[in-house]
Amino acid sequence: MKPDEYPSSTPLGTRPSADPTISRLTEIFGPPSKNIGLNCGPVENEALQSLVVKDKIGPFTATMLKPALTSLQSIFSEIQKTDPDLLKNVTNLGTICVRFGRGSSDLSTHAFGTAIDLRFDESAPSSASLADGTAKQAKVVLFFERAGWQWGGPSDYMHFQAGLPLIEKWIAAGELTSK
């Protein structure tokens, strides 16, 4: 079904999504907020909000869904151990933010706090350097993928999000159950 085929009465954030992680997280929590637009809004969903934490990841502080943040902390310590140079100029460009994805009527995974925008290069890497794997951004992808994260690819190179198998693991371990 294309987004414009949904009846307009379907509440936002409850539609099936092209991204299976969005559908799964919506199944678990319901919509993250009542009013969702193109700009960042707050999390209004109490169950989701109760699992959002703020903590240090490498050189910066981030606010995210707890198991996502914990997973990122271990990715960063793995990179630190293996190739610390990759973390030299890393910038956090955004974590939790309730909005639609860019150019889409789907929720962004940022809305559930399972995504982060990170820049590892001092400036935007070229698509050629990303493609041949010489950009720092491309080098870190392996660390993320090994930990169950998906990369946004050259067209959304800053974007990293928890993949479905990782989210299923959190669900099975009771980590997405609000206390």
Ligand SMILES: [Zn+2]
């Ligand atoms: Zn993103």
